Amino acid sequence: MEAPTTPDRAPGSTAALAAQLFAQKPEAELLYLAQNAARYPPAVGSAAVAELNRRGLLPDTTSSIPPPPPPPPPAPPETWAALVGQLLRGLFIPSRRFLATPLLIDFTLLVFGLMVLSGVSASSPTGRQLVLWGSNVSGLTLHGQPWRLLTSVFVHAGLSHLLLNLFSLWLLGLLVEDRVGPLRLLLVYLACGVGGSLASLWWHNDGINSVGASGAIFGLYGLLLVLLVGQKLVLDKSDRRAMLGLVLYLVFSNLLSGLSGNIDNAAHLGGLITGLFIAGPLSLFGMKSVKTEVG
Secondary structure, three states: OOOOOOOOOOOOOHHHHHHHHHHOOOHHHHHHHHHOHHHOOHHHHHHHHHHHHHOOOOOOHHHHOOOOOOOOOOOOOOOHHHHHHHHHHHHHOOOOOOOHHHHHHHHHHHHHHHHHHOOOOOOOOOHHHHHHOOOEEHHHHOOOOOOHHHHHHHOOOOHHHHHHHHHHHHHHHHHHHHHHOHHHHHHHHHHHHHHHHHHHHHHOOOOOEEOOOHHHHHHHHHHHHHHHHOOOEEOOHHHHHHHHHHHHHHHHHHHHHHOOOOOOHHHHHHHHHHHHHHHHHHHHOOOOOEEOOOO
């Protein structure tokens, strides 16, 4: 017994007859029927499209779709060498974001390098050598050489003294310069350095031979304190308290260490007070609150 055939597959079915009929139609008529299929019964449009497809006259829509772009290559893992290179570039090479901090670091290193090349000891320079390079000396600064108030900021009494101050300058510069701008940071740094030198001369009325950027750096501490208290750095409450506590710890720990060593705490306090005094107007004019990003 033969199996029954479905109507659309039977030899004399309507679909078969339509296919035979449309196979005899010219291409122009088939295209017209396919484009205006809404005017005719659904079978007419389907048959016209099927015949056009059989003749290979329909465009291949899949070929017009551009292939998806290849996936980007995976980023190479960061190595210690790459991280150190990024750190050194940010430390010594000025950029649009950090300009004043690298310039101050580079100039301070240049002064120390020239001192060593001229024969000054890199570990323990003598007082006379420091005087020749512009230290803050009571008998000279107050008697016709006021420029020593500033030049003494860039002179250091040995490599360890230099590295300690440069590390502090770099850390504070990253926290502050992006907020106040390079020009304001430079002005605050220099003004606080001079303020620290003046305080040192006033406190040590029996004479002093002082060098180093500590007064200027303490001025940046004062500026950062004003920014934190005035909420000029956009931080949540816990981060603000943590950073404020860290700054206060650094300030007081440095002052306490200065009580037992050959450290000029008068310059530290003078720079800090100058920074607090200057930061007030700076925090009111020309500065907007921004989010601080680390890393």
